[in-house]
Amino acid sequence: MGPSSRYAALRLAALTKTFGRKMVVDHIDLEVPRGSFFGLVGPNGAGKTTSLSMAVGLLRPDGGRAEIFGLDAWADPARAKKLIGVLPDGLSMPERLTGRELLRFTGLLRGMELKEVERRAGELLEVLELDEAERTLVMEYSTGMRKKIGLATALLHAPRLLVLDEPLEAVDPVSAASIKVILQRFVGSGGSVVFSSHVMALVEQLCDHVAVIASGRVVASGTLEAVRAGRSLEERFVSLVGGQVPEVGELAWLSS
Amino acid sequence: MAVLLIQMKLAVLRHSMTGRRAAQMVTGALTGLALAGGLIVLAGRDYPLASLPFDLLGVGFALWTAGWLLGPTLFGGGDETLRPEHFSLLSFTPRRLAAGLAGAAFVGVAPLVTLVAFSALVVVAVKAGVGAAATAVGVLAVVLQLVVCVLASRLVTAVLGQVMRSKVGAALAALVSAAILAGLHSSWVLSPLVQAALRTGFPAPFSACVVALPSGWGLVAVRAAGQGQWPTVAVALAGLAALGVMCWYGWAALLKRRLTTRRPSGRPVRVASGGWAKGPMTAVAARELRTWSRDLLRFHYLVFALCYALAFCLLPLAIDAPIFLPWTGAVFALWVAAISANLYGEDGTELWCKMMVPGAARHDVRGRQLAWLLVTAPPTLVLTAAMVVFTGEFGLWPWLAALVPALLSGGAGVTVLMSVLRPVPMTDPHRRGGNLLENGTDFAQVLLVLILTAATAAPAYFAVRLGPVWAGPVMGLAGGAAMAWLLGRLAATRLESSAPELLLHLRTGVSPKRRRPAAALDLARPHLPKPDLGLDKLGLDLAPTGRRAYVIASLTLCWVPLVAQGIVPALMLTTGHVTPSWLLALHLPQHLQWPTIIAMIALGLVLLTTGLGIGLYYLARSRRDGIKLDDGP
Numbered sequence: 001m002g003p004s005s006r007y008a009a010l011r012l013a014a015l016t017k018t019f020g021r022k023m024v025v026d027h028i029d030l031e032v033p034r035g036s037f038f039g040l041v042g043p044n045g046a047g048k049t050t051s052l053s054m055a056v057g058l059l060r061p062d063g064g065r066a067e068i069f070g071l072d073a074w075a076d077p078a079r080a081k082k083l084i085g086v087l088p089d090g091l092s093m094p095e096r097l098t099g100r101e102l103l104r105f106t107g108l109l110r111g112m113e114l115k116e117v118e119r120r121a122g123e124l125l126e127v128l129e130l131d132e133a134e135r136t137l138v139m140e141y142s143t144g145m146r147k148k149i150g151l152a153t154a155l156l157h158a159p160r161l162l163v164l165d166e167p168l169e170a171v172d173p174v175s176a177a178s179i180k181v182i183l184q185r186f187v188g189s190g191g192s193v194v195f196s197s198h199v200m201a202l203v204e205q206l207c208d209h210v211a212v213i214a215s216g217r218v219v220a221s222g223t224l225e226a227v228r229a230g231r232s233l234e235e236r237f238v239s240l241v242g243g244q245v246p247e248v249g250e251l252a253w254l255s256s
Numbered sequence: 257m258a259v260l261l262i263q264m265k266l267a268v269l270r271h272s273m274t275g276r277r278a279a280q281m282v283t284g285a286l287t288g289l290a291l292a293g294g295l296i297v298l299a300g301r302d303y304p305l306a307s308l309p310f311d312l313l314g315v316g317f318a319l320w321t322a323g324w325l326l327g328p329t330l331f332g333g334g335d336e337t338l339r340p341e342h343f344s345l346l347s348f349t350p351r352r353l354a355a356g357l358a359g360a361a362f363v364g365v366a367p368l369v370t371l372v373a374f375s376a377l378v379v380v381a382v383k384a385g386v387g388a389a390a391t392a393v394g395v396l397a398v399v400l401q402l403v404v405c406v407l408a409s410r411l412v413t414a415v416l417g418q419v420m421r422s423k424v425g426a427a428l429a430a431l432v433s434a435a436i437l438a439g440l441h442s443s444w445v446l447s448p449l450v451q452a453a454l455r456t457g458f459p460a461p462f463s464a465c466v467v468a469l470p471s472g473w474g475l476v477a478v479r480a481a482g483q484g485q486w487p488t489v490a491v492a493l494a495g496l497a498a499l500g501v502m503c504w505y506g507w508a509a510l511l512k513r514r515l516t517t518r519r520p521s522g523r524p525v526r527v528a529s530g531g532w533a534k535g536p537m538t539a540v541a542a543r544e545l546r547t548w549s550r551d552l553l554r555f556h557y558l559v560f561a562l563c564y565a566l567a568f569c570l571l572p573l574a575i576d577a578p579i580f581l582p583w584t585g586a587v588f589a590l591w592v593a594a595i596s597a598n599l600y601g602e603d604g605t606e607l608w609c610k611m612m613v614p615g616a617a618r619h620d621v622r623g624r625q626l627a628w629l630l631v632t633a634p635p636t637l638v639l640t641a642a643m644v645v646f647t648g649e650f651g652l653w654p655w656l657a658a659l660v661p662a663l664l665s666g667g668a669g670v671t672v673l674m675s676v677l678r679p680v681p682m683t684d685p686h687r688r689g690g691n692l693l694e695n696g697t698d699f700a701q702v703l704l705v706l707i708l709t710a711a712t713a714a715p716a717y718f719a720v721r722l723g724p725v726w727a728g729p730v731m732g733l734a735g736g737a738a739m740a741w742l743l744g745r746l747a748a749t750r751l752e753s754s755a756p757e758l759l760l761h762l763r764t765g766v767s768p769k770r771r772r773p774a775a776a777l778d779l780a781r782p783h784l785p786k787p788d789l790g791l792d793k794l795g796l797d798l799a800p801t802g803r804r805a806y807v808i809a810s811l812t813l814c815w816v817p818l819v820a821q822g823i824v825p826a827l828m829l830t831t832g833h834v835t836p837s838w839l840l841a842l843h844l845p846q847h848l849q850w851p852t853i854i855a856m857i858a859l860g861l862v863l864l865t866t867g868l869g870i871g872l873y874y875l876a877r878s879r880r881d882g883i884k885l886d887d888g889p
Contacts, residue, residue: 058608060756078614086612091605091763092684094543096550101543108539109620110613137550139686153609 007070009034009161009192010055015064017050024050026216027064032161032194032209034069037187039203039224040196041233042213043241048196049089049165051213056086056163068161085154087147089165089196095139099130099149102138103156110157117156124152128178144175151179155186162186164195168202180206200234214241257352258359261338265360268337281365288369292376295320299376300383304455309380310475311458314466317401320373321471324366324409326436337364344515354508361406370405374398377474386482393481393489397474400496404470407503414510426556434563442571470499536616540623541630548631551685553602561591562635569643581647582656585640586663590709592632593667597674597705598698599624600758604684607759617751621676621744625668633664658716658728665736666712669743674705676747679758681765712739714823721830799874807874810867818860826853 010032017025025047032038042048053059055066057073057080066073071080094102100121107117125131128148133141138149147167154162162183168176183193183206197203203210204224210233211221219240220227228236273281295316303309338360343353361367381394419425453459458466466472473492480488533542548554565588569580580587600607610616640660644650680698682688715735720728751758760766799807825839829849834842841852 056612058611058756058759081612081614084612086608088608091608092603092686093609094547094603094606095685096547097543101546105533105539105543106609106613108533109536109610109616111536111615114534 007034007067008032009036009069010038010163010194011065011067012051012055013065013067015051015054015066016062017047017054017059018062024216025054025061028213028216028218030211030218030221032192034160034192035187035190036192036209037183037207038192038194039207039210040194040213041198041200041203041210041237042196043198046213046241047216048213050216052163052165052194052196053088056084057081058086058088082157083159084161084163085157085159087150087154087162087164087167089169093138093146093150093153096137098135098137099125099133099141099145099152102149103152106153107156112157120156121152124155127182128152129175144171147171148175148179151182155182160191162191162193162195164193166197167195168197168199200232200237204228204233212237212240257348257356261356261360262363265337265363269364285365285369288366289372291320292369292373295373295376296379299380305457306384307463308454308457309383310479311463311466313376313380314463314469314472314475316376317374317471317475318466318469320370321405321408321469324370324405325412326432328409328413340511340515350512350515351508354504354511357511358407358410358504358507361410362402367402367406371398371402374401374405374474377401377478380475381478381482384482386478390478390481393493394474394478396493397477397496400493400500401471401474403500404496404503407500407507408470411503411507411510414507414514418510418513423552423555426552427559430556430559431563434560435567438564438567438571442568470496536619537623537626540620541626544624544627545630547603548627551602554596557595558592558631561588561595564588564591565639578647581643582640582649582652584643585636585638586656586660588639589632589636589660589663589667590706592628593663593671593709594702594705596628597671597678597701598680598682599671599675601675601679601682601762602685604682605759605763606684607755607762611755611759617755618748621672621748621751624672624675625740625744628668628671629664632667636660636664654720654725654728658720658732659713661729661732662713662716662736662739663709665740666709666743669740669747670705670709670712672747673743673750674701674708676750676758678704679762681762712736712743721826799870803870803874807867807871810863811871814860814863814867816860817856818864822853822857822860825849826857829853 008031010030012028012030014027014029015025016023016027028047028051030051040048040052050059054061054064055068055073057066057077060074068080069083071083073080094105097105103121103124104114104117107121108114122131128151130145130148130152133145138146141149147169151164151167154164164183167179167183171179183195187193207224209222210224210227212219212227220236224233227233231239272278295313298312298316299309301309338357340353340357348356375398377398378391378394381391416425416429419428453462457463467476473496477489477492480486480492533539548558565584568587569584572578572580610620637660640656644652644656678701680701713732716728716732719731719735723731821840825841828834828839828842841849841856844852
């Protein structure tokens with residue numbers, strides 16, 4: 001079933017979440033065009049992870065809507081979830097399986113044919129250079145390997161939208177390079193990617209669209225060029241979120 | 257440094273004195289003080305024999321010390337308020353750190369309560385009139401005994417923490433805790449012996465054993481001081497002091513090991529083909545079976561259930577009572593259910609993987625049920641068959657053929673339902689340090705599952721009791737299958753509807769509170785904040801007052817007719833061990849006994865089902881309204 005081409009890959013409308021008294025996500029509106037490589041940047045605690053969790057159906061919002069190719073992620077989760085692949089940050093996986101077992105059982109749980117699962121799993125493991133870790137449990141994987149097997153799980157059912165939370169956080173440069181290539185190929189073949197990061201250089205290198213989130217609100221959103229407004233993304237980001245560079249003279253005791 | 261660490265610990269304790277933690281701490285302190293008070297009363301009473309208070313206190317101190325040594329292993333964790341890892345980058349030698357942490361270890365509720373308990377030693381000295389010098393020896397011994405207790409507890413917990421990183425260690429720990437628990441539960445075997453001892457004194461070898469244990473050395477010192485045998489006093493006190501130093505040295509060495517070594521990683525595993533897993537449900541079952549064999553915690557639990565069943569059913573052989581032997585399999589099944597009802601809690605935040613797969617909830621629940629049966633049923637059946645052959649109790653077959661399948665199916669249903677309804681959040685598997693002690697057992701959950709699983713066998717029990725000979729086995733199999741199906745369906749439905757809340761709970765450890773629907777507020781009436789009874793958690797916030805009261809009252813009271821006035825007298829009449837007590841049916845003429853019991857059980861069931869029915873109706877309504885509000889524009 002092909003997602004209708006009228007709709008954006010992901011659309012958040014007035015999405016809201018409050019934890020205790022703190023409004024972590026404050027009526028966020030966001031539109032990720034189909035076929036785009038979309039970067040979500042913001043300081044720690046800005047609400048990136050919370051927004052993405054609500055967008056894909058992992059955290060129930062207090063208000064607002066999340067649509068995936070026009071399908072309401074909360075009212076029609078079964079159809080919406082078929083179209084997305086998700087890689088959350090810091091959550092557990094079926095830790096006591098090897099990478100291949102994880103892919104096999106995930107595919108079977110999705111109702112795929114065993115043969116097809118095995119074929120895709122083999123290819124994914126090879127491309128992500130995980131085939132050597134055939135007999136290692138996921139819980140023994142390094143951070144980079146965990147991200148890679150997570151990405152493989154997200155890609156297994158050929159989704160149309162990938163939602164990735166900090167996919168390259170703490171990943172070594174070699175693994176990062178192979179993940180980047182796979183993501184670019186995915187977008188090249190018509191897929192859409194949303195990923196959160198606080199590494200500006202990475203977002204500038206990969207993305208064509210970007211949104212800046214601070215204190216639970218979208219403070220800028222659009223094509224990379226429009227958001228940058230002629231400056232580097234980092235300069236623009238710091239000016240948008242109101243950070244300040246420490247002045248000379250502070251922490252003088254460090255140089256003694 | 258010790259002073260600084262004590263200040264740190266006091267600060268942490270102060271900050272954690274909120275809500276549930278504070279309540280736990282106060283309850284623990286009061287329970288401990290009650291037990292300590294019991295020891296003091298024991299020391300101050302009059303006895304027919306002069307040696308009796310010393311022997312009794314010896315036993316009391318031995319049990320108290322055993323609690324210190326094994327408590328952390330059985331109940332999880334031990335005192336980790338200050339973790340040595342926090343200080344590993346500071347420039348302390350491990351021994352200095354151990355000294356500081358040892359100092360801090362004496363700060364807290366438990367050492368204080370123990371000090372009160374051990375002061376029974378001084379009481380017994382005063383009571384026995386052994387003189388001022390002997391009483392002073394008692395005071396010194398109390399302090400030394402406390403030091404040994406706290407430090408030995410640290411050492412033993414650290415040793416077990418290291419040992420339990422391997423399968424052998426996990427099995428060993430399971431064996432020890434199963435033996436202790438089964439021993440406690442079979443203590444009725446010992447009660448005639450104890451009663452005799454209270455009249456005529458303990459047998460000499462037993463008294464010798466009690467004072468030979470380090471927990472009895474303080475008593476030895478006090479008695480010897482009373483008789484003027486000062487060399488013995490010196491040896492006993494010096495022994496305590498030396499033991500304390502040795503425990504501290506050993507603990508310091510283990511602390512160094514803990515801070516400087518990491519468990520090996522990247523071990524290859526045996527990979528089974530898993531070729532039989534071809535669909536969603538079998539895939540889940542295959543994954544679960546791998547968890548059962550690869551997860552140290554689950555392996556530990558499984559060995560525990562087996563050892564407990566064997567110990568519990570074999571111990572009465574000591575007084576020539578083989579009555580439990582044919583039920584070993586059933587006891588095993590019951591305990592496997594009790595310790596595997598936190599399936600989602602153990603897997604942790606992995607739940608998100610299933611949430612991203614449309615329709616996975618149903619397959620996941622059914623697959624887990626299948627895996628549970630594959631793990632539990634074969635040993636249960638083998639144990640049952642073997643013990644029946646061993647005891648020759650072939651006449652029990654209608655009971656066994658009814659109750660064993662009923663318990664197995666009930667376990668398969670209750671475990672998944674409980675895993676969804678009452679998960680106990682745990683550290684995610686990949687963040688666990690490999691030490692099983694980090695995740696304590698939730699005893700409330702264990703107890704709840706034991707009761708519920710046993711209750712699922714009730715229809716089979718009554719079918720055997722009241723029906724023709726074929727009724728029991730048929731009810732056990734068919735009724736059990738229906739029960740497993742129904743409970744699994746409830747679990748799947750619940751998982752489907754509340755997975756995001758469950759994930760949040762597992763992720764943060766905080767049970768999510770749904771928002772009270774705005775419609776429930778009556779703005780026309782001025783209202784004061786009511787005490788929160790957790791009604792919104794039960795879904796009763798929308799129910800009218802009368803029905804709310806009925807649900808709470810019926811669910812609280814239904815157990816009296818159902819269990820206390822129904823099942824218990826039924827069991828007594830069946831087994832022939834009749835103690836009328838407050839059981840109404842047993843005070844009536846014989847021909848009215850069974851009708852009364854049946855009426856009581858029926859009353860209990862009516863209360864239970866109507867209360868549950870109304871409660872679940874409002875729970876569903878409250879949840880639906882809550883979601884409607886959440887998703888509203």
